[in-house]
Amino acid sequence: MNNDSITSCNWPVEPATNDTLPGPDYYVKAVLFPIILAVNTVGNVLILVVLGTDRSKTSVHVYRISVAWFDLSVVWLELFNYLQLVLPDQFSGGTNLRNSINFYGAQTFWQNTSMQVSNWTLIVFGLERLYATIRPLQFRTARSIRRAIYLELVVVVLAVLYSLEYLISWYYALQHSPDLELQDLAAEAQYLTPGLLRWYNVQNEADVAIQIGNWIAIFTIDCCLLIVLHRHLKTRKTLFHAPGRAPAASRGSQGSGSALRLVIACSALYVFTMALPITCNILIIAKEPPHCSYYITTKTLDLLSGLGTMSLLVNYSAGIFLYCLTWKRFRERIKSWVRLWFPTVARRERRSSSEMTVMENISRSSVMDGTMDTVPPVLPAIVTSGQSPK
Incomplete structure (x- = not known):
């Protein structure tokens, strides 16, 4: 069935374009x-x-x-x-x-x-x-x-x-x-x-x-x-x-x-x-x-x-x-699959993690050493029964 009831808009005629060239x-x-x-x-x-x-x-x-x-x-x-x-x-x-x-x-x-x-x-x-x-x-x-x-x-x-x-x-x-x-x-x-x-x-x-x-x-x-x-x-x-004291979420x-x-x-x-x-x-x-x-x-x-x-x-x-x-659990699943499919990535990740742990231990020990240097020494006091230390 050919429908002739469709009208058209009287828009201005657009200039011809080259159809061989993509737009x-x-x-x-x-x-x-x-x-x-x-x-x-x-x-x-x-x-x-x-x-x-x-x-x-x-x-x-x-x-x-x-x-x-x-x-x-x-x-x-x-x-x-x-x-x-x-x-x-x-x-x-x-x-x-x-x-x-x-x-x-x-x-x-x-x-x-x-x-x-x-x-x-x-x-x-x-x-x-x-x-x-x-x-x-x-x-x-x-x-x-x-x-x-x-x-x-x-x-x-x-x-x-x-x-x-x-x-x-x-x-x-x-x-x-x-x-x-x-x-x-x-x-x-x-x-x-x-x-x-x-x-x-x-x-x-x-x-x-x-x-x-x-x-x-x-x-x-x-x-x-x-x-x-x-x-x-x-x-x-x-x-x-x-x-910083919010309860742990289930x-x-x-x-x-x-x-x-x-x-x-x-x-x-x-x-x-x-x-x-x-x-x-x-x-x-x-x-x-x-x-x-x-x-x-x-x-x-x-x-x-x-x-x-x-x-x-x-x-x-x-x-x-x-x-x-x-979604944290989604990220963890993806990381576990990456470690399983690409062992080199897993080794590199473990190596970087161990290096970070070593650096944290070194920095923590250096801070402790600096703290001990600033604290004055405490002499042991000899306390006898019934006497106060001199």
């Missing part, structure tokens, strides 16, 4: 994506291995494992777009083009589903940490791994339903137009029914609305966690007047503290890295029909979209750095 957005994606893919793969695999082999599992592990798994899916599915960018001749026709067109709908559907699951899991995780910090006794009685699994299943189902339009619209248009060009969304919209076209337009606006809603929710949760954490630290300093409280620091760090990362992608999506919606409210050149928009895509992928790839920064 700045090409170099941004071609250079940064392999680095992001490598960091994402190594980091999330390490996170999954550490969490999977941890003996004492809680509901926190469910959220962490889910986020790491779907972060892997987001970045690896972007590899499909990257290959088309750097190897255009391989997808210009023939079997590769046909297979890529058939795969594009499923790829877009599951990538958007993975992003929403990761984002909404972070919101659920943050709300749980906020409740655990404000009402620790009530939370401990209600906490269970089963409840976390049920919540995560609800999040996955909601994300699948939300992204279903990508799957249905693409394959419906593909069925009615065998020559549909790859990723040509305008051509896709031309072959949709009026009902699917309305769904298509609502989905485009909902994407921006959901991104803004996620951003506001995560930013608000992060601020609340910081305020609550600040009050708890202030209360602790008030209760224990001597700063293993459970240390784990709760690391989870709180981790969710604060992940929320802050999301707030900073998602600002540019949200702005790009708003500009795209404003430029395209039916809004036609703001004009921006295609070259500038492509560059901002490229930077926004890389910033979005950084949000799903930098988790390993946040874990190392906020």
Whole structure:
């Protein structure tokens, strides 16, 4: 079905460009994506291995494992777009083009589903940490791994339903137009029914609305966690007047503290890295029909979209750095594996540790010698029964 009801904006005609020369957005994606893919793969695999082999599992592990798994899916599915960018001749026709067109709908559907699951899991995780910090006794009685699994299943189902339009619209248009060009969304919209076209337009606006809603929710949760954490630290300093005499924390409280620091760090990362992608999506919606409210050149928009895509992928790839920064047990596990896999590093670390111990002993002995030199000698006094020393 050819839909002729699609209007176009009367924007000024842009000057012709040389399509044989790649633009700045090409170099941004071609250079940064392999680095992001490598960091994402190594980091999330390490996170999954550490969490999977941890003996004492809680509901926190469910959220962490889910986020790491779907972060892997987001970045690896972007590899499909990257290959088309750097190897255009391989997808210009023939079997590769046909297979890529058939795969594009499923790829877009599951990538958007993975992003929403990761984002909404972070919101659920943050709300749980906020409740655990404000009402620790009530939370401990209600906490269970089963409840976390049920919540995560609800999040996955909601994300699948939300992204279903990508799957249905693409394959419906593909069925009615065998020559549909790859990723040509305008051509896709031309072959949709009026009902699917309305769904298509609502989905485009909902994407921006959901991104803004996620951003506001995560930013608000992060601020609340910081305020609550600040009050708890202030209360602790008030209760224990001597700063260096705080009681030793138990293993459970240390784990709760690391989870709180981790969710604060992940929320802050999301707030900073998602600002540019949200702005790009708003500009795209404003430029395209039916809004036609703001004009921006295609070259500038492509560059901002490229930077926004890389910033979005950084949000799903930098988790390993946040874990190392906020979780002490995670750092210890990584160090133990490094010593096991690289014996030379372990020997070098032991050597440096022994040298530091020797230097500390030498400095301590020198300080003791200097102290003994400044103390005057004490003569022994002979005390006899019934007599005072002279």
